[in-house]
Amino acid sequence: MSKGKKTNFWNFFQMLGKTFMFPIALLSISGMMLGIGAGFTDPNMIGMIPFLGNKYVNLFLQLMTSLGLFAFSNLGALFAMAIPLGLLKKEKEIGAFSALVGFIAMHLGTNFYLNQAGLLVPAEDMAINGQAMIMGIQSYNTSVLGGIITGLIIYAIHDKVTNFKMPESLGFYSGARLVPIVSLLLMGAVGLIVPIVWPPVLHGFQTVGSWISSSGPIGYFAYAAAERITIPFGLNHLVTSTFRFTPIGGSAVIGGQEYFGTLNMFMAYVENNQIIPLDLAGKMEQGKLMIQYGLAGAALAIYRTAKPEKRKAIKGLLISGVLTVIIGGISEPIEFLFLFISPALFAFHTVMNGLGNMILPYLGVHMGFTGDLIQFLTFGVLRGTETGWPMAVAVAALYFVIYYSVFKWAIVKFNIKTPGREDEDIEIGNNGGSDFNGLSTYKGQQMIAALGGRDNIVSLDNCVTRLRLGLKDVSKINESAIKQAGGIAVVKLNDNAIQVIVGTKVYALRKQMDKVLDGAI
Structure with missing residues (x-):
């Protein structure tokens, strides 16, 4: 090919x-x-x-x-x-x-x-x-x-x-x-x-x-690790959707009806007010709840290891990322802060996700689908201690400590250039990269200029947290300017395609860019 x-x-x-x-x-x-x-x-x-x-x-x-x-x-x-x-x-x-x-x-x-x-x-x-x-x-x-x-x-x-x-x-x-x-x-x-x-x-x-x-x-372990490994390529939803909604995730007869896929089975158990069995709990991505609080620990480590004069500049970025991962269950804004500058830390993160998914069912945690705080309360706390949510809280606290310790040690030991530690003087801005409160037309214009101008942009689209771009020439982009315009990181797929990690306000930014590219502004 x-x-x-x-x-x-x-x-x-x-x-x-x-x-x-x-x-x-x-x-x-x-x-x-x-x-x-x-x-x-x-x-x-x-x-x-x-x-x-x-x-x-x-x-x-x-x-x-x-x-x-x-x-x-x-x-x-x-x-x-x-x-x-x-x-x-x-x-x-x-x-x-x-x-x-x-x-x-x-x-x-x-x-x-x-x-x-x-x-x-x-x-x-x-x-x-x-x-x-x-x-x-x-x-x-x-x-x-x-x-x-x-x-x-x-x-x-x-x-x-x-x-x-x-x-x-x-x-x-x-x-x-x-x-x-x-x-x-x-x-x-x-x-x-x-x-x-x-x-x-x-x-x-x-x-x-x-x-x-x-x-x-x-x-x-293998399922959770595979889901995390595909995050950098934006293919994680293909992995989870396959297990959640197809027979690959397993099948079960619940209330006289057969259900296929982990999420379909889980919702049937919820509807019948039943606690899910161990084998289903092991395929319900419960490890995600652990890495959410682990990433909060990683964010604290990034803040504490940043240069003192730059901590104020990155505070908004980190707080926004922590709230996004805990409340919304979207982990990319924090993961992309260290993914490309330290693949080893992302490998550690992947292993911790797999371990969390692997050990929780055997500790009696059968909450099931707990991708964010609301789901944790809904499917864990409100359904009683039989779901094992108190144990999940204890393990989440342990994950916070482990992530904080490992990230702080690795960043200092290997001089990893996480936000706030860069040699060049890059401004992140008051809105913290992924938070576009008060988004203005200028942000869209600034991002287009950082991407080499409108003539360099062939196609523009977005997913939940990232811009997806087809470019005439990737070498024309200015990564420092992209960060100043609100980008967290740049993923170079090939000579003509990149992704810009932005965060949950990516759609608003893309609409501003569309207006500029269409000549409406």
Whole structure:
């Protein structure tokens, strides 16, 4: 494979990982609603807080639970629509609509095949036969994979279909209107193939998931480490999404229904007010909670080892990063402060993530999905001490001490140039890099100038914390100026592609840059 093809392949998977953030953002809120609703309607919780037993309060909490289940009940459709919505450069709404049409058509095709072949089973036997009701259609439970396949197919055919020249008599159906029509027919045909290819694929996924579960602590460590290693490349969401929403994460029959993927199983246990088993706890990324507080210790070490005259300048950057990782569960703003200047510290960080994920289940911590403070309170504290949250707090405190000690020792011992220790005099600014309170047009203009000017920018996009740029010539960028404009770090992918780590206000910055590039400013 040539260098150009490798670059395009790599960039495509980075963009694919970004599209997953659409449903994941909804899932995070839905999960909180589900956790709060199910937790506060639990009889034990009502016994402790009688107010929760009030008719109207209880009805409101039941509604919250139902709304929280929405995203988890329609994951396939959400992922199908998210892919063309995120990948297409134009007519995104047509792509998303066509993906929904195609997703439904695929399951209608599968249902037709199963019905004609006499393979439809009664409702009580659907779980054990890998079938489920998908948007009111009895079909094979392809879970999110069905949605991803649909989304990728629609993305692949969109431009070809819209550019297809129809006879003048059929001109009404040409262009964008033709895409959902083709999606209906094509995905209906794909649905006829699903019953042939899905059973062996499902068996293979279950084998991988079983290996991870049966590998015990080794599997739990490997999964968490792989998720962390992919952070620098923006591909971590591909790893977690695969385990969270597909049979690779395992399967379980809960309340008479079969669920695939760690997050789907976890939410089913929450809905039924059950504590998750050990093998699921080991695949629920519980180690992330530990490294959140570990990174807080690392931030303190960076502050304490900074030059005294520069501590005030980096304080905002570090405080913003700590709040982001603890409250929002987004670790990149702190990780990218040391990732590229000390890969050894990031390797230590990766190992600590794996260790946290590995040991917590055996210490009785079965909280599950605790990616941020709200989730920790919702799925840990509010569900009782049976989740093991007191032990998690103790281990998190230990992680804070370990990270602080190791980072402080390494920074001083090896003279690592963390923020505040640089030889050159780089201004970080009062907003601390990742915090763009009072964002002005000038920030966008300043960043464009630092990237070599508007003529050097070929493409501009963003994910949750970083700008993704295609450039004519990477050598024209000024990294010091990028930091002054709010960047935390620069990731050089190749001679024509970089990422600029910004933080949670990256979207606002990108919109300002769009206005400048479009000539609106």
